Amino acid sequence: MxxxxxxxxxQFLTKASAAVAGIAIAPGMLLFDFAHGRPLGEPxxxxxxxxxxxxxxxxxxxxxxxxxxCSKENGxxxxxxxxxxxxxxKVDLKQLSTGRQSSLPMMCQHCAEPPCVDVCPTNAxxxxxxxxxxxxxxxxxxxxxxxxxxxxKARSFVHEPVLDHDSDMPRGKGxxxxxxxxxxxxxxxxxxxxxxxCAKAGxxxxxxxxxxxxxxxxxxxxxxxxxxxxxxxLGLNPGISFxxx
Amino acid sequence: xxxxxxxxxxxxxxxxxxxxxxxIAAMGFGAAHYMEEHGHVVxxxxxxxxxxxxxxxxxxxxxxxSGVLNxxxxxxxxxxxxxKGRAPLAGMLSIAMxxxxxxxLMLDLGRPERVIVAATNFNPTSVFAWxxxxxxxxxxFVSLYMWTLLEQRMNHWVKPIGLAxxxxxxxxxxxxxxxxxxxxxxxxxxSAILPPMFLVMSFTWGLAVFHVVQSAMYAWNGKVHDPAILxxxxxxxxxxxxxxxxxxxxxxxxxxxxxxxxxxEHFILxxxxxxxxxxxGGYVVFGSLLPLLxxxxxxxxxxxxVVAASLLVILGSFALLYVFIIGGQVFPLSIFPxxxxxxxxxxxxxxxxxxxxxEFLLGxxxxxxxxxxxxxxxxxxxxxxxxxxxDRRKDNH
Ligand code: SF4
Ligand code: SF4
Numbered sequence: 300m301x302x303x304x305x306x307x308x309x310q311f312l313t314k315a316s317a318a319v320a321g322i323a324i325a326p327g328m329l330l331f332d333f334a335h336g337r338p339l340g341e342p343x344x345x346x347x348x349x350x351x352x353x354x355x356x357x358x359x360x361x362x363x364x365x366x367x368x369c370s371k372e373n374g375x376x377x378x379x380x381x382x383x384x385x386x387x388x389k390v391d392l393k394q395l396s397t398g399r400q401s402s403l404p405m406m407c408q409h410c411a412e413p414p415c416v417d418v419c420p421t422n423a424x425x426x427x428x429x430x431x432x433x434x435x436x437x438x439x440x441x442x443x444x445x446x447x448x449x450x451x452k453a454r455s456f457v458h459e460p461v462l463d464h465d466s467d468m469p470r471g472k473g474x475x476x477x478x479x480x481x482x483x484x485x486x487x488x489x490x491x492x493x494x495x496x497c498a499k500a501g502x503x504x505x506x507x508x509x510x511x512x513x514x515x516x517x518x519x520x521x522x523x524x525x526x527x528x529x530x531x532x533l534g535l536n537p538g539i540s541f542x543x544x
Numbered sequence: 545x546x547x548x549x550x551x552x553x554x555x556x557x558x559x560x561x562x563x564x565x566x567x568i569a570a571m572g573f574g575a576a577h578y579m580e581e582h583g584h585v586v587x588x589x590x591x592x593x594x595x596x597x598x599x600x601x602x603x604x605x606x607x608x609x610s611g612v613l614n615x616x617x618x619x620x621x622x623x624x625x626x627x628k629g630r631a632p633l634a635g636m637l638s639i640a641m642x643x644x645x646x647x648x649l650m651l652d653l654g655r656p657e658r659v660i661v662a663a664t665n666f667n668p669t670s671v672f673a674w675x676x677x678x679x680x681x682x683x684x685f686v687s688l689y690m691w692t693l694l695e696q697r698m699n700h701w702v703k704p705i706g707l708a709x710x711x712x713x714x715x716x717x718x719x720x721x722x723x724x725x726x727x728x729x730x731x732x733x734x735s736a737i738l739p740p741m742f743l744v745m746s747f748t749w750g751l752a753v754f755h756v757v758q759s760a761m762y763a764w765n766g767k768v769h770d771p772a773i774l775x776x777x778x779x780x781x782x783x784x785x786x787x788x789x790x791x792x793x794x795x796x797x798x799x800x801x802x803x804x805x806x807x808x809e810h811f812i813l814x815x816x817x818x819x820x821x822x823x824x825g826g827y828v829v830f831g832s833l834l835p836l837l838x839x840x841x842x843x844x845x846x847x848x849x850v851v852a853a854s855l856l857v858i859l860g861s862f863a864l865l866y867v868f869i870i871g872g873q874v875f876p877l878s879i880f881p882x883x884x885x886x887x888x889x890x891x892x893x894x895x896x897x898x899x900x901x902x903e904f905l906l907g908x909x910x911x912x913x914x915x916x917x918x919x920x921x922x923x924x925x926x927x928x929x930x931x932x933x934x935d936r937r938k939d940n941h
Contacts (some may be wrong), residue, residue: 420666420673
C-alpha cells in the first residue's frame with residue numbers, strides 16, 4: 300500500500316513546480332503542513348477552501364482510530380444506540396459488480412452548495428468563507444430540517460442532555476451537530492483530529508488541506524489521481540473527495 | 545325537548561366537552577414537557593427517523609386547515625349561497641386546525657423555547673422560513689375574512705377578501721408540499737408532483753373534516769341537513785377523493801419510472817411490512833375505496849354514511865402521511881450507488897421506528913387545541929353554524 304502512495308507522490312512531484320518540490324522534502328509531513336492559522340478575530344478567508352481527500356485504498360476495514368479521535372477531541376460519546384450522535388462513522392463497502400471490499404470514514408462533506416444551510420430556517424447552519432459548514436448551537440431550534448436535507452446523513456440530533464462539556468466545542472440537547480473539520484484546531488494552524496489519528500495509526504488515508512492553494516498537497520493530488528465526490532450528480536461540490544471509489 | 549331544557553343540557557355538555565378538550569390538551573403539553581426535559585430519546589425517533597408521529601399529526605392539521613377553506617371559497621368567491629352560510633364555520637375550523645398543527649410542530653422542536661429565534665433570524669432560502677409568514681398570513685386573512693362575513697357593514701368586502709384567502713391558502717399548501725419536494729437527496733420526496741398532490745389532499749381532508757364537524761354540530765343542535773346541499777358536498781368529497789388517488793398514483797408511478805427510485809417504491813408498495821399494509825389497506829382500501837362506495841352507492845346516501853365516509857378519509861390520510869413521512873425516512877439514502885454498505889449509523893439498512901406514547905399524546909394534544917378552538921369559537925360566535933332546515937332561509941343554489 301505504501302508503494303501506491305509513493306507512486307502517487309512521485310507522480311505529483313514530477314508534475315509539481317520547483318517551489319512545491321522544495322516544500323515537499325518530507326512527504327509525510329505535508330499532511331499537516333498546509334493548515335496555516337489565522338489571527339484571532341480575523342474572519343475566515345474566502346481565498347482558502349479547506350477540504351479532505353480520503354484514500355479508501357489506504358483505509359483499513361475494522362480500524363476506528365479516526366472515529367475515536369473525533370469523539371475524544373469534540374467530546375461526544377462513542378455511539379451505542381440508534382439515538383446516539385456520530386460526527387464521523389466508518390462505512391464498509393462491497394462493490395456489487397466485483398465484490399471488492401473497502402472501508403472509509405464518513406462525515407460532513409462540507410459542501411460548497413450545502414442544502415443544510417439552504418433549508419435552515421434560523422441561519423443556525425452556515426458556511427464560513429473558507430468552506431467549513433457549521434451549526435451555531437445557540438441559534439439552532441432543533442427542527443431537524445437540515446438532517447432531512449443532507450444527502451450524506453452527516454448530521455446528528457442530540458437526543459439526551461449533555462453532561463460533560465468541552466470548552467472548545469459547545470454541545471446541547473435538542474440541537475443538531477456534525478463534523479466541524481476541527482475548526483478550533485484548523486484556526487490555530489492545526490489539522491483535524493481524525494487526520495492526525497489516521498496518520499498516527501500508519502494509514503495516512505486522510506489528506507487535509509487547502510483546495511485552493513496550488514502548492515498544497517491536496518491540490519496536487521486531486522489533479523494527479525482519479526478522485527470522486529459522493530453523489531456528484533447532486534451538484535453540491537463537497538469539500539471531501541475520495542480515491543478508490 | 546323544549547328550547548329551555550335543551551339550552552340547559554346543551555350548556556352542561558358544552559362544559560363537559562371543554563373539560564375533555566382541556567384534559568387532552570394538558571396531556572399533550574405534559575408530553576411535550578416530558579420530551580423537552582429528557583430529550584427526544586423518550587420518543588421513537590432516532591438519527592435516521594428524525595420526524596416522527598408529531599409531524600404526521602401536524603402536517604395533517606396544517607394541510608386540512610388550508611383545505612377546509614375551500615368550503616368558504618366556493619361560497620364567497622364562486623358565489624354559491626349554500627356554501628356561503630358555511631363559510632364562517634370553515635374559517636373557524638381553519639384557524640383552529642392551523643393553531644393545533646403549529647402547536648405540535650413547535651412543541652416537537654428540540655428547542656421549543658427558541659422559537660422566537662426563527663422569527664427574528666429569517667433565512668430567505670429556507671422553505672421552512674417561508675412558511676412562517678404564510679401561516680401567520682393565513683391567520684390574519686382568515687380572521688379578516690370572518691369579520692367581513694359576520695359584520696354586516698363589511699359584507700361587501702367578502703368577495704375580495706375571500707379571493708385573497710383562497711389564493712393565500714393555495715400558496716400555503718404549495719409551500720407545505722415544497723418542504724418535502726426540496727429534499728433532493730431523498731428518494732421519497734424529491735418530486736415535482738408533491739405540491740399539487742398536497743393541494744388536492746388538502747381539498748379532500750379539509751372537506752372531510754368539515755363534514756364531520758358540521759354533522760356533529762347539527763346533531764348537537766338538533767338541526768337537519770338540507771338534502772340537496774348534502775348531496776352536493778358529498779359529490780364534491782367523492783371527486784376530491786378520486787383526485788387524491790389519482791395524484792398519489794401519479795407520484796408512485798413516476799417514482800417507479802426513475803431507476804434510482806425503484807427500490808424505494810418496491811419497499812413502500814410491496815416489501816416494506818407495515819408501510820405497504822398502511823398504504824394499500826389503510827389509505828387505498830379504507831381511506832379511499834370504501835368512502836367512495838359509501839358516497840356513490842345510491843342506497844347509501846344518508847348523512848351518517850357521508851360522515852362515515854369522511855371519518856374513513858381522515859383515518860386514511862393519517863395512514864398515507866405515516867407512509868409518506870416515516871416510510872420516506874426509514875428507507876436508506878443512496879450515498880454509494882453500486883455498493884452494498886454497512887455502518888454503525890444505519891447506512892444501507894432499513895431504519896426502525898416505533899412511535900412512543902408521548903408522541904401520540906402530543907399529536908392528540910394538537911387535535912384537542914383545534915377541537916377547543918372550534919367549539920368555543922362556535923359558541924361565542926353563534927352565527928358560525930349554518931342554518932338549513934328546519935329554520936331554512938331562502939337559498940338560490
Ligand atoms: S454534508 Fe450534509 S451537513 Fe455537511 S455541508 Fe453537506 S449537506 Fe450540510
Ligand atoms: S435543526 Fe438547527 S441547524 Fe438544522 S435546520 Fe433546524 S435550526 Fe437549522
